Structures are given as C-alpha cells and as structure tokens.
Amino acid sequence: MPARIDVLDVGAYAEGVPRFEPLSQLGISRVTGFDANPQAAAEAEAVLPPGSRVLPYALGDGNPATLHITLYRGCSSLFEPNADVIDMFESMSAVNEDGNFRVVDRLPVSTYRLDDIEECPKPDFVKLDVQGAELLILENGPEKISDAVVVETEVEFVEVYRGQPLFGELQMFMRDQGYVLHKLVDITGRNFRPIATSDPTDATSQFLWADAVFVKDFSKLERFTPEQMLKAATILHEVYLSYDLVYIFLYAYDYMGGSEFAAAYRDSVGFVEELPRAFANVRRQL
DSSP, X not given: OXXXXXXXXXXXOOOSSOTTHHHHHTTOEEEEEEOSSHHHHHHHHTTSOTTOEEEOOEESSSSEEEEEEESSGGGXXXXXBOHHHHTTBTTOOSSSTTOTTOEEEEEEEEEEOGGGOTXXXXXXXXXXXXXXXXXXXXXXXXXXXXXXXXXXXXXXXXXXXXXXXXXXXXXXXXXXXTEEEEEEEEEEEEOBTTOOOSSTTSOSSEEEEEEEEEEEOTTOGGGSOXXXXXXXXXXXXXXXXXXXXXHHHHHHHHHHHOOOHHHHXXXXXXXXXXXXXXXXXXXXXX
C-alpha cells in the first residue's frame, strides 16, 4: 500500500460520502479541494482528513466569470442552467419557484488556471464535479494532472448548462492526455414530461449525466513508475472495485520489483462474481 495518495477534489461540495472515503479510512489520503462557493468550501474542509484543505478559488481559464448560484447549491455552475433542456424533464426545473436549477444569485468571480496554483500538489487521483466546467478546468491544468493515475469527472450527455462541453468532447481530451475510459458510475436520467414514475430517478430512456472514470492507459504500462502502479491498484480496488485491472497493475509492479503481490491478490479475491462490483450503476437519488 502506498504511504500517501494525493487527491484533487474540484467541486468539493459536502454531500454524502466522498468518493475517496475508502482511502481516507485507510489513513493514506491527503485532499486538496476547490469550491468557488466560500460557504461550501468551509463546509467541505470541516469533514476532510487531517492535512487536507479546500481552497475557495473558482478554477477556469484565468479570466473573469460569473458563478450562477442555484436554489440547490449542488447545481451551481460557471455556466448558466439551460431551462430549454432542464424543464423538459420530470423533477427538474430552472424556472419554477422551487426549481433546483433556478438561479438565485450571480456572483462575479476571478477564475484561476489549475496549472498556476502553487498550493496544489500534483495529484494521484482527481475528482471533478463542477456542473459543466470540467473540461475547461482540465484544459487549463494538463501539467498539474499529468501524474494522476485515475481521473473521475462528471459528464453530461445533453446540454444541461448553456454552452457546456458534452461527454464526447471531454472523452477526446482525456484520450489525447493518455487516458482510457474505464467505466461510468452514478448514471442519471429522468423521464420526459409529462411521463412520470413514482420514483423520478427511475428514468424510462434518457441519459442526462454520469461520473466517468478514466485511467492512465493500462496498455502502456512502461509509462508508469512502480509507485504509480501501486497507487492505481489501491485506488481501483478501494474506490472502484475493479479487481481485474488491479491485478494487471500488481502483476506489472511485481515484474519490475520482484515482489509477489499479484498472486496473493488473485488468491484473496477468488471468484469476482462473489464480490461487490461497480461496473455501472444508475443513481437512485435526486
């Protein structure tokens, strides 16, 4: 197990259990978070592991921007909510008084390029959830994320926010940076109005967004250091339950260092159909 895994959490809104919580439970995570909303940044920092911090910067391209604060803070974005799309779907609205995407304030912000922020160490594991601005941040932080072995980023399949990049554009950027799409988790959809279900998350047909997990290209293991292999194996086992890919990294680690972790791991996991897995899942939460 590596001594430490540096986590970059962009959009560190404190909601539920953080994806990296298994690493925190092991005592090996140091988190650097960002949230442009100062209140959300303070709340997030209060629940992070010792030695972690959340910086109240708006990441972007270094130019002035507007943060659109929504009624439900988790929907706030540098991009304006797109009512033409949002209000097509059940349980979502950008125009209704109680709509979760309704803009209640617009906050002028100075944005900062990720590559320019010296306080942020180069991460091993990146998680982005910034409501449409993920690609903008990644495009302005290629050097900072260059050592990351796993990157999880929220992606949208329809234009929930006006002018935002969609999944295909982000996937092409990540491919050019040397990453492979590994899996989609927390896939979210809604029913087109007026069709409804008792559970609004029980969508009939339309994907809206998901969290895409990218891994540094595992077909080019010669580009990994031994430490990166061990960190990738730890993240993929503890966070994503990707036992088969964990074995690949451990086998390569053993080959480079003469250890025998892969065989012991294979014996410990046994038949994977008997283990919890996270190949893909539908998010059952509003």
